[in-house]
Amino acid sequence: MTPTLVRHHRYADSSAPVDTGTRARDWAEIQERMLAPLYEAVYERLEVGGGTRMLSLGCGSGLALLIAASRGARVTGVDTDRERLALARERLASGQGQDPGPGRTDPRARLLDGIPAAVPDGEAPYNLLTAFQPIGCAAGDSEGLAPALASAVPLAVRGATVVLAGWGPPERCATAPVLRVAARLTESARAPRSGSGWRPALRDDLEEVAARAGLKPDGSGRVSCPFGYADVDSAVRGLLSTGLFDTAIRATDRTQVEKEVAEALHPHLRPDGTVWMPNVFRYLVCVS
Numbered sequence: 001m002t003p004t005l006v007r008h009h010r011y012a013d014s015s016a017p018v019d020t021g022t023r024a025r026d027w028a029e030i031q032e033r034m035l036a037p038l039y040e041a042v043y044e045r046l047e048v049g050g051g052t053r054m055l056s057l058g059c060g061s062g063l064a065l066l067i068a069a070s071r072g073a074r075v076t077g078v079d080t081d082r083e084r085l086a087l088a089r090e091r092l093a094s095g096q097g098q099d100p101g102p103g104r105t106d107p108r109a110r111l112l113d114g115i116p117a118a119v120p121d122g123e124a125p126y127n128l129l130t131a132f133q134p135i136g137c138a139a140g141d142s143e144g145l146a147p148a149l150a151s152a153v154p155l156a157v158r159g160a161t162v163v164l165a166g167w168g169p170p171e172r173c174a175t176a177p178v179l180r181v182a183a184r185l186t187e188s189a190r191a192p193r194s195g196s197g198w199r200p201a202l203r204d205d206l207e208e209v210a211a212r213a214g215l216k217p218d219g220s221g222r223v224s225c226p227f228g229y230a231d232v233d234s235a236v237r238g239l240l241s242t243g244l245f246d247t248a249i250r251a252t253d254r255t256q257v258e259k260e261v262a263e264a265l266h267p268h269l270r271p272d273g274t275v276w277m278p279n280v281f282r283y284l285v286c287v288s
Contacts, residue, residue: 023241024083028061028091030238034227035165038281039064039132041223042163046128046285048073055126055155057148058133059111062088069109076110076126078152085111115151126156129163129288134281136166136205137179138244146212153213153288160288162215164206168222168280175227175277178239178264185248185257206284215286222282229275236261 048054050072059065059077061084068075069092079085092109119125129152135142149162156162170176210217229235236258239245248257268277 020083026237026241028087032063038223053126054128057131060084062091127160132165134165149213162286164284172280182245182248186251218287219285225281227277235275
């Protein structure tokens, strides 16, 4: 799967407050697909297929699950965002692979709003754990990951593969200056630090999480994940759907954040009106 420009969206008032359902759909329809090359590269390297039993932490609206299921894997997705989970259920009920019937989720897939206490009776333990939500662009964005991994690892077979993902070096991520808008607006408003301001990715971010979770690194890779949008409006909505600008919105207001993000996108605006930002993401393969 290659990155694609998303279709154009029109809204009555783009600066109006956005409810959680709208934001989740913006994530699913605009932003999530930007990470598809990362999912594909990991699955290709690990030969994900019919023998894979995958538990995905922070599964979002289910694109990574859908791609894995299309390769024959049995997948379980966990996320605390119920709106995104609802969209994941819609996707997985669409009959990709074997047709599960109207309104039913693919029998190879399960979605949960919390890490299960145990593997369901009669099912084999997981042999692949993934945490694809990239860390390394916001202060404190990895704080909850190590505990989540510690809870998930006992559900897997001994020596299971664990994959972590993060942003690449800022100099190789064209989106980095756009994300800095969040930190600048928050600081200019003298808002209390909430641990969610932008920060540059560090070389050992993923290794530090792995060490805290008791995992042994066993290889890594880098993947090109360009962010491509049909227009500036779609780009703004997609980027805001990530949650990385929430602190800035609380510190100022949504209209100002949208305006300054749009201005930061101008260097990436192409003559045809599309927006294109090359980025590199990194993944770390570990053994539990």
